Amino acid sequence: MVLLEADKITKRFGGLVANDSISFEVKNGELLGLIGPNGAGKTTLFNCISGAHQIDSGRILFDGKDITKLNSYEVARLGLARTFQIYVASGDLNVLENIMVGCFMRTSSTAKAKSMAEAVLKELELTDIAKSMMNELPVAVQKRVTMATALGTSPKLLLLDEVAAGLNPSEIENIMTVIRYIHEKMGITVVLIEHVMEMVMKLSQRVIVLDYGKKIAEGDPSSVVRHPDVIRAYLGERYAREYAATRPDSGA
Amino acid sequence: MEDLKNAFDFSDFPRIDLIVAGAVLIFLFGFPLFPHSSFAMSTMIQFLMFSLYAMGWNTIGGFGGQVDLGQAQYLGIGAYTTAIMLVRWDTPFWISMPVGILMSVIWSFIIGYPLFRLKGHYFAIASIAASLVLKDIFEVWEFVGAARGIEILSMKYSPPDFMRLIFKEDIYYYFVILLFFIIGLLILNAFRKSRLGFQLRSIRDNEDVARSLGINVQWAKMKTYAIATAMISATGAFHACYIKNIEPEDTMSLDLSILIALMAMLGGSGSLWGPIIGAAVLVPLKSYLKALLGAASGMVGIDLIFYGGIIMLISAIEPKGIWGIVEKRRRRRRN
Ligand SMILES: Nc1ncnc2c1ncn2[C@@H]1O[C@H](COP(=O)(O)OP(=O)(O)OP(=O)(O)O)[C@@H](O)[C@H]1O
Ligand SMILES: [Mg+2]
Numbered sequence: 001m002v003l004l005e006a007d008k009i010t011k012r013f014g015g016l017v018a019n020d021s022i023s024f025e026v027k028n029g030e031l032l033g034l035i036g037p038n039g040a041g042k043t044t045l046f047n048c049i050s051g052a053h054q055i056d057s058g059r060i061l062f063d064g065k066d067i068t069k070l071n072s073y074e075v076a077r078l079g080l081a082r083t084f085q086i087y088v089a090s091g092d093l094n095v096l097e098n099i100m101v102g103c104f105m106r107t108s109s110t111a112k113a114k115s116m117a118e119a120v121l122k123e124l125e126l127t128d129i130a131k132s133m134m135n136e137l138p139v140a141v142q143k144r145v146t147m148a149t150a151l152g153t154s155p156k157l158l159l160l161d162e163v164a165a166g167l168n169p170s171e172i173e174n175i176m177t178v179i180r181y182i183h184e185k186m187g188i189t190v191v192l193i194e195h196v197m198e199m200v201m202k203l204s205q206r207v208i209v210l211d212y213g214k215k216i217a218e219g220d221p222s223s224v225v226r227h228p229d230v231i232r233a234y235l236g237e238r239y240a241r242e243y244a245a246t247r248p249d250s251g252a
Numbered sequence: 253m254e255d256l257k258n259a260f261d262f263s264d265f266p267r268i269d270l271i272v273a274g275a276v277l278i279f280l281f282g283f284p285l286f287p288h289s290s291f292a293m294s295t296m297i298q299f300l301m302f303s304l305y306a307m308g309w310n311t312i313g314g315f316g317g318q319v320d321l322g323q324a325q326y327l328g329i330g331a332y333t334t335a336i337m338l339v340r341w342d343t344p345f346w347i348s349m350p351v352g353i354l355m356s357v358i359w360s361f362i363i364g365y366p367l368f369r370l371k372g373h374y375f376a377i378a379s380i381a382a383s384l385v386l387k388d389i390f391e392v393w394e395f396v397g398a399a400r401g402i403e404i405l406s407m408k409y410s411p412p413d414f415m416r417l418i419f420k421e422d423i424y425y426y427f428v429i430l431l432f433f434i435i436g437l438l439i440l441n442a443f444r445k446s447r448l449g450f451q452l453r454s455i456r457d458n459e460d461v462a463r464s465l466g467i468n469v470q471w472a473k474m475k476t477y478a479i480a481t482a483m484i485s486a487t488g489a490f491h492a493c494y495i496k497n498i499e500p501e502d503t504m505s506l507d508l509s510i511l512i513a514l515m516a517m518l519g520g521s522g523s524l525w526g527p528i529i530g531a532a533v534l535v536p537l538k539s540y541l542k543a544l545l546g547a548a549s550g551m552v553g554i555d556l557i558f559y560g561g562i563i564m565l566i567s568a569i570e571p572k573g574i575w576g577i578v579e580k581r582r583r584r585r586r587n
Pocket of ligand 2: 042043044
């Protein structure tokens with residue numbers, strides 16, 4: 001079953017076409033990777049889908065409903081959650097309260113929101129830091145909390161925008177475990193924007209590649225990284241050689 | 253009713269806060285029973301009134317981070333509604349006050365709709381401009397006494413009149429406003445823990461994130477603005493009966509709007525105790541300055557210099573005011 005369907009999405013900023021007639025689908029239960037060079041239009045695509053931007057043309061269907069014209073809070077209420085690439089931690093809410101804000105989308109009761117948030121904290125193993133302020137936490141933990149906040153809304157689809165940026169290898173390993181848990185154990189469909197290729201390769205079932213606002217490739221991870229356009233636009237020859245070397249069986 | 257339960261639930265504060273709060277409450281109840289000057293009494297009544305104004309402001313301005321500089325207009329609506337209904341139709345306070353609240357809330361939606369399309373400094377400036385419209389109208393509107401204002405002649409009534417809130421001795425006014433004060437505190441305590449309170453804090457944090465969590469930012473702000481205006485309008489209605497002589501200048505002026513915002517900000521915006529702390533510092537200071545300078549205090553400039561200095565101090569030292577400093581200390585000690 002198709003959960004999200006984007007049909008020829010176009011978004012312009014003045015003369016710049018940040019998303020140029022992009023079409024793709026996300027199937028229910030899938031984990032989809034979204035890659036491409038800086039400025040390719042990945043974050044813009046998330047903004048369009050989630051209703052943060054109104055698109056110039058095209059159509060977006062989510063869970064059978066046309067969400068093209070909806071505001072972001074309306075889209076969120078239908079079950080589409082996201083994290084933000086640029087996140088400035090403030091000292092206003094603690095971790096538990098942050099997640100409660102998400103939970104309040106589904107309940108108006110404070111007691112219920114609190115118990116829902118505590119359940120999310122437990123699932124993501126964040127219970128120990130429930131009372132910490134966001135700006136006191138290491139970036140890796142902040143990223144997990146932003147994911148937890150999004151999960152507080154009990155979404156069907158979760159859009160993750162570079163949650164591994166700026167993390168060290170062991171933190172990346174850790175966040176991969178979290179994403180797997182969200183996808184497999186919690187059964188949430190995930191779209192993942194990521195520059196850390198190792199993560200994209202290991203996690204995604206399917207990958208879409210953007211370049212200059214256009215979709216240039218789509219397919220399973222190992223075939224996408226061998227696609228000549230993707231190598232030229234993004235990965236570079238060196239990555240392709242190294243990738244082939246680590247996976248002699250997959251051939252080149 | 254979960255909100256009602258939350259209103260009376262202060263269990264998330266450390267014990268020391270509750271002890272101090274309890275002591276303050278005992279003091280507030282006991283104060284009039286001991287010998288006091290009329291100056292002290294009127295300062296205490298002003299303190300309770302300004303605490304309420306600042307509590308109202310704190311919902312939208314503190315928790316929501318929307319620095320509104322036009323709340324005095326709702327004080328004016330509340331005061332004028334009660335004064336006019338009493339003078340013209342002999343309406344009891346307990347009817348005119350809710351009518352004033354209703355008018356304030358309606359007006360707040362009319363003003364709030366365009367206002368909350370703006371953000372940051374633009375919002376603050378527009379909130380000033382919008383608030384002065386009403387004052388200008390009242391200054392020329394004969395029905396409400398134009399610039400002369402309205403006077404409630406207490407000799408027409410036989411005090412103590414609990415229906416019309418006309419008293420000879422200030423002690424009656426004191427206990428009425430103390431009751432308002434306690435109700436205001438309970439409302440703010442419930443707001444703080446309500447869904448709307450959380451949504452406003454999230455909005456203050458980051459509006460894009462708030463929207464992505466299903467929050468209708470504009471609507472949440474307008475609802476909160478209405479709550480703020482209701483609290484301020486109710487207190488304004490009290491102001492009319494207490495002062496008895498109201499004019500546009502002393503119920504709707506920009507000075508007053510700034511003072512209200514400043515008290516909440518100085519005490520600690522976005523906290524339960526902040527507005528009370530701010531009023532406790534600024535009201536006596538204001539009364540004292542007035543007594544000290546006499547007529548000169550009305551001189552344009554002196555109080556503004558003073559307020560300007562406080563704003564600079566807050567932004568330089570701790571944006572969350574006195575209570576922010578206390579909380580930071582506590583946090584440091586715990587870690
Ligand atoms: N709000 C905006 N206004 C104007 N231009 C924008 C806006 N948002 C994005 N752009 C432009 O659109 C293009 C795509 O940006 P986008 O942020 O989507 O890239 P990205 O693929 O997410 O890049 P990165 O990997 O660096 O995050 C860029 O040229 C960017 O400058
Ligand atoms: Mg991006």
